[in-house]
Amino acid sequence: MSETGEDPRALLRQLETRARKRFGQHFLTRAETVDRIVRGARVVPGERVVEIGPGLGILTRALLRAGAEVTAIELDRDLAAYIREALPEVRLIEGDAARVDWLSTVEPGTRVVANLPYNVGTKVLMQLLRTPERFASITVMLQKEVVDRLMASPGSKQYGALTVEAAVRGQPVYVMTVEPGSFHPPPKVRSAVIRFDVFEDGAHTGSVDPRFFDRVVKAAFSQRRKTLPNSMGGLFDKAAVAAALAELGIDATRRAESLSVDDFRALAASLATSAPAN
Secondary structure: OOOOOOOHHHHHHHHHHHOOHHHOOOEEOOHHHHHHHHHHHOOOOOOEEEEEOOOOOHHHHHHHHOOOEEEEEEOOHHHHHHHHHHOOOOEEEEOOHHHOOHHHHOOOOEEEEEEOOOOOHHHHHHHHHOOOOOEEEEEEEEEHHHHHHHOOOOOOOOOOHHHHHHHOOEEEEEEEEEOHHHEEOOOOOOEEEEEEEEOOOOOOOOOOOHHHHHHHHHHHHOOOOOOHHHHOOOOOOHHHHHHHHHHHOOOOOOOHHHOOHHHHHHHHHHHHHHOOOO
16 A cells, blocks of 8 residues: 555556546656655645645645645546545535636635646646735646746746746745656656745735736737837837836846846836836
C-alpha cells in the first residue's frame, strides 16, 4: 500500500481508464511529490483549502492528512463520483472551476492548492488572483514554462503581461520542479509549482482600477518589438503615451519588457488621468 492508502496497482488501473485527454489530465502518482506541494503551500490544521481537479485524490488525501478542510471542484463526472464515494469528508462541487463564483463559494482566507490542467491553468490562476477578497494564498502546478513567465524579471524573454498582472496581485514564490515521471500518463513537458501569497488589501495597482491597469499592460505587450507609443497606439493616443512617458522620465523608444512593475504602475496612473482607453 502507498502512503495514500491506495493499492498502487489498482490506482494505476483506474488512472488508465479515467484519464481524459479532453480535460488535459495528468494525474500525480508520487506521495512524496504531493507532500512537498502541501508543505510548500504552508497548509496548517483547520485551514480551508480549495483543490481544483482532484482526480483520484492523491493530493486531496495529503491535504486531509495535513488537517485541512477541503473543498474539491471537479468537472469530470466520473472522477467526481469517485471522490464523493472515496472521500466523503470532502465538500465536493461538480462543475467547471473557470465558471465558479468564488465570492459566493468560499470564505475569506481560503487557500488554493491545485494541480491545474495545462489547457486552462493560466486562465484559472488569473481568475483566482483577481479575487483577492477570498484567498490567502494560491499554490498551483502549471507547465514549467508558464511558471518561468510568472517568475520572470524585466528584460528577459519570459517577462510579459502575465508576469506583471500577476505580480501586482500577489508575491510569487517558486516551490518546486516536477518531472514528467511523477504523473500518469507522463506529460511531454516539465511542470513546476508556484505559490502566490495574495496581497490582503487587493491588487497593488496604485491609484488606478486593476482592470484599467491590466488594459495598459496588455496594450504595452501587444506588439513586443515596437516601442511603447507604437505598441499601445491601438488602445491609447500615441502622443498621450509619449507625453506620459516623458513626464515619468521613461525614454519613449523603450519596449514593454524593459519596464518594471513599478514603471507600469506609474504609467497606468498617468494614463488614467491624461488618456483613458478608447
